[in-house]
Amino acid sequence: VVAVNESRTERTFNDRYGTGQSALDGILRATNLLLAGRTLVLFGYGATGKGIAQRARGAGATVIVCEVDPLRALEARMDAFEVMPALEAAERGDLFVTVTGSRGVLRREHFERMRDGAVLANAGHFDVEIDLDELRELAGGRVRQVLPLVEEYDFGGRQVHLLASGRVVNLAAGEGHPAAVMDMSFANLALAVEHLKLHGPELENRVLDVPKEIDEEIARLKLESLGVEIDSLTPDQREYLSSWGASSSD
Numbered sequence: 001v002v003a004v005n006e007s008r009t010e011r012t013f014n015d016r017y018g019t020g021q022s023a024l025d026g027i028l029r030a031t032n033l034l035l036a037g038r039t040l041v042l043f044g045y046g047a048t049g050k051g052i053a054q055r056a057r058g059a060g061a062t063v064i065v066c067e068v069d070p071l072r073a074l075e076a077r078m079d080a081f082e083v084m085p086a087l088e089a090a091e092r093g094d095l096f097v098t099v100t101g102s103r104g105v106l107r108r109e110h111f112e113r114m115r116d117g118a119v120l121a122n123a124g125h126f127d128v129e130i131d132l133d134e135l136r137e138l139a140g141g142r143v144r145q146v147l148p149l150v151e152e153y154d155f156g157g158r159q160v161h162l163l164a165s166g167r168v169v170n171l172a173a174g175e176g177h178p179a180a181v182m183d184m185s186f187a188n189l190a191l192a193v194e195h196l197k198l199h200g201p202e203l204e205n206r207v208l209d210v211p212k213e214i215d216e217e218i219a220r221l222k223l224e225s226l227g228v229e230i231d232s233l234t235p236d237q238r239e240y241l242s243s244w245g246a247s248s249s250d
């Protein structure tokens with residue numbers, strides 16, 4: 001078994017650039033919101049969350065990150081995002097995006113503090129990150145479809161809007177990742193299968209990483225397709241680095 005999802009050309013590019021762009025694209029297609037000047041509260045500063053945060057900032061939004069991992073929270077802060085507990089952020093956000101892989105990330109105590117007109121979207125893979133039962137309970141049946149992918153939950157004079165029924169928003173409201181990033185994901189799959197075919201008998205019986213050479217070859221080809229050239233180590237640099245036992249690409 002080869003863990004293609006963990007290769008560098010998959011994880012960095014598919015998650016950060018693919019999900020980062022397509023999650024916002026899904027949100028914008030569903031709502032036609034203007035991000036500039038809005039406050040986006042992001043739950044989860046992982047591989048995917050980082051992409052969403054960067055792109056939302058680039059579009060003019062103020063981004064607040066909510067995290068439970070101190071290292072990721074610190075990274076977000078040092079990337080110049082605001083970081084705070086969810087209860088505090090709930091009062092500040094215009095748009096809330098969950099991308100944690102966990103459940104009940106947005107729940108009653110947050111819904112109760114949200115501003116009128118807040119928009120809720122999920123980019124994690126399952127529709128459990130936003131607690132839909134609690135959302136329905138709070139609205140007590142006052143739910144209406146206001147746009148094809150937007151449901152309005154009325155909490156008695158204050159409304160919040162749920163996108164794509166809390167399902168993964170870039171797939172439910174958009175077209176998923178652009179082909180220009182999926183090419184690297186599919187190259188990983190294809191070359192990992194070829195690797196298994198060519199070297200299967202010599203490989204250990206466990207979950208393996210994509211070989212570094214395959215990862216680097218995919219990045220090299222992608223650079224070539226973008227018309228980008230890079231330098232190589234000189235023989236002297238190579239010898240110097242290998243004398244320290246250091247890897248040239250980490």
Ligand SMILES: NC(=O)c1ccc[n+]([C@@H]2O[C@H](COP(=O)([O-])OP(=O)(O)OC[C@H]3O[C@@H](n4cnc5c(N)ncnc54)[C@H](O)[C@@H]3O)[C@@H](O)[C@H]2O)c1
Pocket residue numbers: 015019023043044045046047048049066067068069072099100101102105123124125126168169170
């Ligand atoms: N929409 C897509 O196309 C797409 C693409 C890739 C991954 N995903 C999904 O996105 C989710 C996250 O993936 P990832 O690779 O970024 O994971 P990750 O593990 O790198 O990051 C998740 C982050 O969420 C944080 N977190 C967990 N519970 C939290 C909570 N209650 N509040 C705040 N933060 C919390 C974790 O500390 C972690 O930093 C997964 O469900 C994954 O399947 C979706």
